[in-house]
Amino acid sequence: MIGRIHGVLLEKASPPTILVDVGGVGYEIDVPMSTLYKLPDTGAQVTLFTHLQVREDAHILYGFSSKAERSAFRSLIKVTGVGARIALAVLSGMSVEELSSAITLQETGRLTQVPGIGKKTAERLLLELRGKLGAELDVAAAPVGGGQSDILNALISLGYSSAESQKALKALPPDVEVAEGIRLALKSLAR
Numbered sequence: 001m002i003g004r005i006h007g008v009l010l011e012k013a014s015p016p017t018i019l020v021d022v023g024g025v026g027y028e029i030d031v032p033m034s035t036l037y038k039l040p041d042t043g044a045q046v047t048l049f050t051h052l053q054v055r056e057d058a059h060i061l062y063g064f065s066s067k068a069e070r071s072a073f074r075s076l077i078k079v080t081g082v083g084a085r086i087a088l089a090v091l092s093g094m095s096v097e098e099l100s101s102a103i104t105l106q107e108t109g110r111l112t113q114v115p116g117i118g119k120k121t122a123e124r125l126l127l128e129l130r131g132k133l134g135a136e137l138d139v140a141a142a143p144v145g146g147g148q149s150d151i152l153n154a155l156i157s158l159g160y161s162s163a164e165s166q167k168a169l170k171a172l173p174p175d176v177e178v179a180e181g182i183r184l185a186l187k188s189l190a191r
Contacts, residue, residue: 002052002061005029009046012039016088018063020046029063030084032073033092038065053077053084060084064091072096072133079128081121089116090125098162103129105149110156148174151181160189 007022016030018039029048031039039046048063049070062084064070069091076087090099093114102110103126111122148169155165168185176184 002050004047005050005061005063006045006047009039009042009044012036012042016092020048020063027061029061030088031063032069032088034095035063035065035069035091062088066096068096072099075129075133076125079125081124086116086121090114095162100133101162101166102126103133105152106130107153109153110162147176147178147181148172150178151176151185154178154182155185155189158186164189 005020005022005027007020007027009018010021010026011019015033015036018029018031018036020027020029029050031048035048048065049067050064051062051070051073053060053062062070062073064073073084073087073091076082076090077084090111094102094110098110101107106126108119108122108126111117111125112119117125151172152165152169155168156162160168165185168188169181171188172181172184
């Protein structure tokens, strides 16, 4: 198995595939958009954590900017009916922390916002990854109290990112009512 690639980035003009030169050999690597945005300019050195998928008709190399991303990808492709393309789409549409939070809070709506993920696939992801993804990645879970998750969902529905919403949520008192919590969170986000 190829676990890591370090070399010169030759091409990144045809997403999701990039080309990395390692000792004179050019490796075509498929990456999620989150990794693509973090890549340096062509001609620069790059290091990617990789996953090699061997199929009957092809050997495909997938690259990730972090071990957490690669671990999330490996967890996603173990889910029934989820292939590598859908796993890349999920990681392109949301960060590992957002994915872990969505699974912890069992939020189907956040997953269905990713292109290619329907309601049934989202429900299957939530069911099969519950308790596995967050623990495997050692990502701190969002507060799961009823009121807290309602406030978080409201902020995300209003267009704030998961990271912004979680930050605002941490500043709130733990026993705050939902309406008051939303008001206070919006006030802190407006600053």
